[in-house]
Amino acid sequence: MDSETAYAKVNLALHVRNRLPDGYHEIETIFAFLDQGDRLSVAPGEGIGLEIEGPFAEGLSATDNLVLRAADRLAALADGKRGARLRLDKRLPVASGIGGGSADAAATLRLLNRFWGLDLSSDALAEIAAPLGADVPACLVSHTCRGTGIGQDLTMITGDDLRDCTVLLVNPLVPVSTAAIFAAWDGIDRGPLAQGDILPAAQSGRNDLQQPAVTLVPILTDVLALLEECQPLIGRMSGSGATCFAVFDSMDAAERAEQHCRSAMGEIWTMRGRFR
Structure with missing residues (x-):
C-alpha cells in the first residue's frame, strides 16, 4: 500500500499586512515543515472513497473532506475515471494552525499523482492546489519557503539554516x-x-x-x-x-x-x- 506523510506546517513568523475585500488577508510568512504529521495511504478501488482513523479522527467527515476535494480535482484533470481507496491516519489536532486539512489535501495530490502514474509537474499540481485553500500550495511543497500575497506566492529557501534544528x-x-x-x-x-x-x-x-x-x-x-x-x-x-x-x-x-x-x-x- 502506497502512503504519504501530510507534514505539519509551522509559521515561523506571520505578518498580516492588509485585509482584502474578498475576505482574505495579505500576509508575509515563513513556512517550515516538520518531518512528522498525518499519514495518508491508498489502495486500488472503484471510485474515490475515504476512511479516517487515528487519535483526531472523531468528528471528521469522510464524505465532506479536503482529501476528497483534492482527489476529485486531480481525477478530473486526468480522465475522470480514476479510482482510489484512501485512508487518513489523523495524528494532528483539528483547527490547530499547523496545516491539518491543507497538509492532508497536499499529501493527497502528491500521493495520487504517483499512484495514478500521472507524472504531473509541480507547477501543474500547484494550480490544482490553489483553490483548495491558502496554505495548500505551501503544504504541497512542504519545504522551507517564504509566502506572500495570501500565502500562495512562494519563494523557495535554499541552504536554509534550520536543517539542524x-x-x-x-x-x-x-x-x-x-x-x-x-x-x-x-x-x-x-x-x-x-x-x-x-x-x-x-x-x-x-x-x-x-x-x-x-x-x-x-x-x-x-x-x-x-x-x-x-x-x-x-x-x-x-x-x-x-x-x-x-x-x-x-x-x-x-x-x-x-x-x-x-x-x-x-x-x-x-x-x-x-x-x-
Missing part, C-alpha cells in the same frame, strides 16, 4: 476558528518581514495573530510562558493557533521542554520533530 509543538486541545482569529486582528500593519537568512529573520519577526488568539483563548498565555522558560531559539504561536512551537538546537532540549510542559499542564498534545 528541532521543534516542539504544543497544543492545549482547544480548537480555534481561523476566521474568528483573522476577524479579531486589529487591522494595524506593523511592518514587513525581514529579508536575509531564515533563522534571524524569523527571530526578529512576529505572529500578528498571536495577540487576537491569546485574547480569545487565554490558556495560550500559559503555553507560551512555559515554552519561553525553556529558552528556545524561537517560541511563538503558529498560524491562527492554537498550536504553539519552540525551536531548539538539539533533540535533547526539545525533549526537556516537552517534559516541562507536560508536567506543568497535563492535558495537552505535543509533537517533536526535525525540520525537513
